[in-house]
Amino acid sequence: MPTRPIHFLPAKALVWLPAVVVLLPVAVVLLRALMPAGEAWQELVWPRLGGHVWQSLALVASVTALAILFGLPAAWQVSVNDFPGRKIFEWALLLPLAMPGFVAAVAYIDLSEGLVPFYVWVRQRFGIDAFLMVQKVSPWVFAVGILASTLFPYAYLTCRAVFAREAAAPLEAARMLGATPLRGFMQVAMPMARPAIAAGASLVAMETMNDYGVVTAFGLTPLTPGIFRAWGEGHAGAAMRLALVLMVLVLLLVGAERWQRGRRRFAADPSTQPLSRRHCGPGGVLLAWSLCLLPLLPGFLIPGWRMGRWAVQSFERIDWSGNLVATLHSVGLAAAAALFITLGAVVLVAGRRAFSGGGLLLAQRIGLLGYVLPSALVAVGVAAVVSWLAARPGFAGVALSASVFGLLLAYFIRFLAVAIQPGAAALERVSGTLHHAARTLGAGPLQALATIDLPLIRPAIVTGAILAFVDVFKELTLTLVLRPFDFETLATRTYRLAAESRMPEASVPGLLMVLVCLAGLIPLTRMIRIR
Amino acid sequence: MDAPPTTASRTWPHLHLRDGASEADLRLMRMIRNKHLSVCLVTTALFLPASAGEVLNIYSHRHYEVDQQVNRLFTEKTGIEVKVVNAEADQLIERLKSEGANSPADLLVTVDAGRMQRARQDGLLQAVQSKALAQATPAALRDPEGFWYPYTLRARVIMVAADRVKPGEIKNYEDLAKPQWRGRLLVRSSTNSYNQSLMASMVSALGEEKARVWAKGVSANMARPPQGGDRDQIKACAAGLADVCISNTYYLGLLLDSPDPAERRAAAKMRVVFPNQDGRGTHVNVSAASVVKHAKNVENARKYLEFLVSPEVQATLAKGSHEHPLSMDTSLNPHHAKWGDFKIDTTTFPTMGESQLKAQRLFDAAGWK
Amino acid sequence: MIRLSTRNLTKRYRRSDRAAVEDVSFDLPKGKLLALVGESGSGKSTLLRLIAGLEHPDAGEIALDGALLSSPRGVTPPERRGIGLVFQNHALFPHLTVEKNIAFGLRQLPRGERTAAIMPLLELVGLSGMGARYPHELSGGERQRVALARALAPNPRVLLLDEPFSSLDARLRHSVRDETQQILKQRGATALLVTHDTGDALSIADRIVVLKQGRVQQVGAAPEVYYAPANSYVASFFGTCNFLPIRSLPHPSGARIHCHVGPPGPSEQPGIGVWVRPEDLELVRPSGGEALAGTVTRIAFQGAYLDVTLHCQSPDTAPFEVLVRHHQPFAVAPGETWAIAPKARRPSGIA
Structure with missing residues (x-):
């Protein structure tokens, strides 16, 4: 019996490479956070910690709750009711995904100025204390509203999948047993959708935790800006401790979602028959339209319209060359990152098929981990790794200030999961016997992958690449802190111009981003059509 | 919005590039890196124009349109090509430190005397002696040994809604902490360097404890938690959200000349109060430039410095950015003329860099977000 | 009701x-x-x-x-x-x-x-x-x-x-x-x-x-x-059925029996005159006469019975095959020739 050829080993090690890269910043942050953090932690950062954590929790709780309130009823309406415009709303409700929160914020910062007469009225009518209270609350209202209305599609998507598929047959059963639509919703659809709601909510919560643009626009200081502030003040050790606190919060969140999912295991068979939709009367149509427009207006239509007007008004003064350079940077970065991410995902996904072994499943799981790693943690971790590397002889060029190497590394870690998920899911549906058939017909593992498995999952790989491209394209937090000097992307340009209160100018790069992100929605809309 | 995270700490504090690496080494490293990361090459190529002949490399924190105009004028007059890398001052200083002798930079431009003072202490700058510079710049606002020179003045003042605050009702920075202004004051976040410089001057003038109490009083008077930049404070004040705000003067000038009629109307409602005119004077910071220690084109840099303080450029800047010229000649800009002459606080100016380091801690202690 | x-x-x-x-x-x-x-x-x-x-x-x-x-x-x-x-x-x-x-x-x-x-x-x-x-x-x-x-x-x-x-x-x-x-x-x-x-x-x-x-x-x-299926679709949907290109199925006794035989409907294939389920046929010793006869080509053992396929020749039509469900009172072997007869029974009470 010949033993396994020795040349398999380097290939197997290669499969581990993406996972190791993902683990790197976590390891660095863990190590550094456990070391003494110096007096900066004691005197400057520790006193702020309570405020940061409290703000993070309050923000996540309110954004998540509001996002569910936006997404769930809308998903219900387009899934079970038939009304004019239903098909348009079905995909239009995904549009806010193309509107990054900090871009929408550009429109709302201006709008908040428009509320001054209301504030003045409050002061005159209710006195100075009420006025100050309103002033304290209103940035929260704006930040929570913007985040929830741009992130609710995550809750919408997951809920819609349940209503249209798993819950379809039980919902019809409930109708046959005499249940009104409201009772079907409360007693059948809602409980069945609970795991999906939790999954959508955890995505919303994660994005909220990672937000930097919206919260700083309204002067809030949850953990993510807190970490960057400590870091910016030169207290790297303290920043890493804060990042660790954020990581713990995220893990608690993920744990809660898992627990909620695992408590009851529903074995609902997906229905073979699509749900027959209920025709709406005039009242029903009105309700459906309001529930669909309620999140769509603040999450896409109002900011899009406001920025579109700015762009038109200031058309003659648009700095096209600046925007062009930023667009090239954004596209170049996103394309390069998407390429590396897709390669990494293919290596992880295909490697598992070629070299079956329990260890490689672990590698894939680690690759998926990046998505729950907070951006702030990835940023400080990558910065530490890159600075260390830049100090090695021969690697000075990778320094953060000089190249996009660190930025690409951070994108890779953060968004690898985006490309792994569709690829792994697709490969799961391709029977392993095909691979084995190729192997028994004389193909080596790599040849079998290249000729059989990978061509079969190509659409999923392309989907993953597009999603990664869009995620990188609209990324702000990592880009802002890890980009080289004098290097602007559309995201950082929008943010900078808005920070300088140059809203009309900020609207153009913002709109350019929205347009590109819209293209990224196409695979998503296709995914919801398949049912 | 708060300023995005800056600085220093972007690099791992004790892991800088080793100074020992030779220039040849560095070039080789870059080549290798570029081979492996062609993406870097592509993206880098997008913003590094090829060049020949006389050049001047500037690391600048300033990125106004008028600066580009000034640079073009300089090239026209001298034939020296100007290349600018824009970033926050702290990032630029950190980069100078890590690049050491290999730095391509000839000139460093910041908008904060405190940072220049600290950069000098860190040994990043070199002194330049020039009669033209000595004549054009006020002695109190430049480095005594010529390590850096100011070229525009930026006064941080109190602005009031003209219809709601009587002349003379507020006169000094210290008044901002008085309880009569509760719920009537707007100011941006304490993480902003303009506020840190103002706080530094308060520390130098009053001492740490009194400065902290002052900051606490200001914080208690805020009509809303700090949010947005100086411009936003002015606009909100004009709209009636509050009656008083703290801002640099040129922001009002920019609003008065805004293409947006609503902004022009808002700005017209505000009146500038130069604080502490009966005492130490109004807190002023400067845009300042300095020749970098390892500059390769020292002579070009000196020419540029002298060009900046020339009457022509001073007039261009005063009109273009609404900053005050070194001469304090208010006739160059009609808004300056309307706001009037004022006395500059030169007593706290020399210790700005030192006191800034205490400012953030005091702000935190005072609860000024 | x-x-x-x-x-x-x-x-x-x-x-x-x-x-x-x-x-x-x-x-x-x-x-x-x-x-x-x-x-x-x-x-x-x-x-x-x-x-x-x-x-x-x-x-x-x-x-x-x-x-x-x-x-x-x-x-x-x-x-x-x-x-x-x-x-x-x-x-x-x-x-x-x-x-x-x-x-x-x-x-x-x-x-x-x-x-x-x-x-x-x-x-x-x-x-x-x-x-x-x-x-x-x-x-x-x-x-x-x-x-x-x-x-x-x-x-x-x-x-x-x-x-x-x-x-x-x-x-x-x-x-x-x-x-x-x-x-x-x-x-x-x-x-x-x-x-x-x-x-x-x-x-x-x-x-x-x-x-x-x-x-x-x-x-x-x-x-x-x-x-009594209404047409050949119903007939074949509810069980195996022989569709034979002959007008009627004569009994070895000489009687022409139509009992289990459905009438050709308007939508049926041309030439098909008789359809009959395999369990309604039985094999009898060939005795000359008018009875349909065929050569056994295939025998499939089904436990309680045998499915016997016979090859039949008819002067008027092309050769055709008939399937008979044969309960084993006697042995059958491929190559033998047998006559095919309709069973003259119908459970009573069903109409």
Whole structure:
């Protein structure tokens, strides 16, 4: 019996490479956070910690709750009711995904100025204390509203999948047993959708935790800006401790979602028959339209319209060359990152098929981990790794200030999961016997992958690449802190111009981003059509 | 919005590039890196124009349109090509430190005397002696040994809604902490360097404890938690959200000349109060430039410095950015003329860099977000 | 008394040129079990959903106890029809216990009475003591019975069953099928069963409606559709059938017997004169005369009987094959020549 050829080993090690890269910043942050953090932690950062954590929790709780309130009823309406415009709303409700929160914020910062007469009225009518209270609350209202209305599609998507598929047959059963639509919703659809709601909510919560643009626009200081502030003040050790606190919060969140999912295991068979939709009367149509427009207006239509007007008004003064350079940077970065991410995902996904072994499943799981790693943690971790590397002889060029190497590394870690998920899911549906058939017909593992498995999952790989491209394209937090000097992307340009209160100018790069992100929605809309 | 995270700490504090690496080494490293990361090459190529002949490399924190105009004028007059890398001052200083002798930079431009003072202490700058510079710049606002020179003045003042605050009702920075202004004051976040410089001057003038109490009083008077930049404070004040705000003067000038009629109307409602005119004077910071220690084109840099303080450029800047010229000649800009002459606080100016380091801690202690 | 009737029901789906259900009319008497049988795509599930109210007809009417439920002018929504439905995959509420699943349709009852109503149902379907379980803790057969109990609980005027046994494995389905029939009879339920399995229909239905491409082929009791199929489609759908290109099947005794032989319908293949099921034929010693004779070409052992294929020659037509179900009073070997005779018997009481 010949033993396994020795040349398999380097290939197997290669499969581990993406996972190791993902683990790197976590390891660095863990190590550094456990070391003494110096007096900066004691005197400057520790006193702020309570405020940061409290703000993070309050923000996540309110954004998540509001996002569910936006997404769930809308998903219900387009899934079970038939009304004019239903098909348009079905995909239009995904549009806010193309509107990054900090871009929408550009429109709302201006709008908040428009509320001054209301504030003045409050002061005159209710006195100075009420006025100050309103002033304290209103940035929260704006930040929570913007985040929830741009992130609710995550809750919408997951809920819609349940209503249209798993819950379809039980919902019809409930109708046959005499249940009104409201009772079907409360007693059948809602409980069945609970795991999906939790999954959508955890995505919303994660994005909220990672937000930097919206919260700083309204002067809030949850953990993510807190970490960057400590870091910016030169207290790297303290920043890493804060990042660790954020990581713990995220893990608690993920744990809660898992627990909620695992408590009851529903074995609902997906229905073979699509749900027959209920025709709406005039009242029903009105309700459906309001529930669909309620999140769509603040999450896409109002900011899009406001920025579109700015762009038109200031058309003659648009700095096209600046925007062009930023667009090239954004596209170049996103394309390069998407390429590396897709390669990494293919290596992880295909490697598992070629070299079956329990260890490689672990590698894939680690690759998926990046998505729950907070951006702030990835940023400080990558910065530490890159600075260390830049100090090695021969690697000075990778320094953060000089190249996009660190930025690409951070994108890779953060968004690898985006490309792994569709690829792994697709490969799961391709029977392993095909691979084995190729192997028994004389193909080596790599040849079998290249000729059989990978061509079969190509659409999923392309989907993953597009999603990664869009995620990188609209990324702000990592880009802002890890980009080289004098290097602007559309995201950082929008943010900078808005920070300088140059809203009309900020609207153009913002709109350019929205347009590109819209293209990224196409695979998503296709995914919801398949049912 | 708060300023995005800056600085220093972007690099791992004790892991800088080793100074020992030779220039040849560095070039080789870059080549290798570029081979492996062609993406870097592509993206880098997008913003590094090829060049020949006389050049001047500037690391600048300033990125106004008028600066580009000034640079073009300089090239026209001298034939020296100007290349600018824009970033926050702290990032630029950190980069100078890590690049050491290999730095391509000839000139460093910041908008904060405190940072220049600290950069000098860190040994990043070199002194330049020039009669033209000595004549054009006020002695109190430049480095005594010529390590850096100011070229525009930026006064941080109190602005009031003209219809709601009587002349003379507020006169000094210290008044901002008085309880009569509760719920009537707007100011941006304490993480902003303009506020840190103002706080530094308060520390130098009053001492740490009194400065902290002052900051606490200001914080208690805020009509809303700090949010947005100086411009936003002015606009909100004009709209009636509050009656008083703290801002640099040129922001009002920019609003008065805004293409947006609503902004022009808002700005017209505000009146500038130069604080502490009966005492130490109004807190002023400067845009300042300095020749970098390892500059390769020292002579070009000196020419540029002298060009900046020339009457022509001073007039261009005063009109273009609404900053005050070194001469304090208010006739160059009609808004300056309307706001009037004022006395500059030169007593706290020399210790700005030192006191800034205490400012953030005091702000935190005072609860000024 | 007619409980449910449909008249000229038609339903077309967009993006399909053929009607899913076309001009379907039938009656379902009270207390009877009617089976809608057809291949997949025959429109039987659409018909069921029309009756349930989950789809709206394009033409035709549905009436329950004489009152119109559906017509092109208006439809009663499913929740107000008083019709129960057992879904193909059971559609149990996965997050509710067995008891709560069954109680779902009993909301108009006070809480105490609800329990009182559920207990006998649980007992009826043989699930006493399992009321606190969740659906995923049940076997396939148990789930089917919960689905049945849930649909029966509100005492529907008509119970619809959509392929209720299709998700069960072969061994289970026979017992579940018989149990279901017993339960329905015990409750005196009027039921309509949709199935693609002719065995289901033949064994438990009082009346069978055969559908093909949305149209009714035949309506009748089980022996009727089996022994007197309306056309060759129905004939072959309910079991193997010989279609022979001869006018009649002579008996070796000389008598020409037509008894089990269906008449050629208008839509039948030309040249086919006789169709007869293999179990209605027997092999006899060739004795000359007019009897059809053939050479044995293939013998398949089926346990209780043999399936014998014979090659026949006829002067008027091309050679053809005949399948005979041969119960073994004597041995048969390939190559032998036998005469084929129709059995002259018909179980009495079936017409």
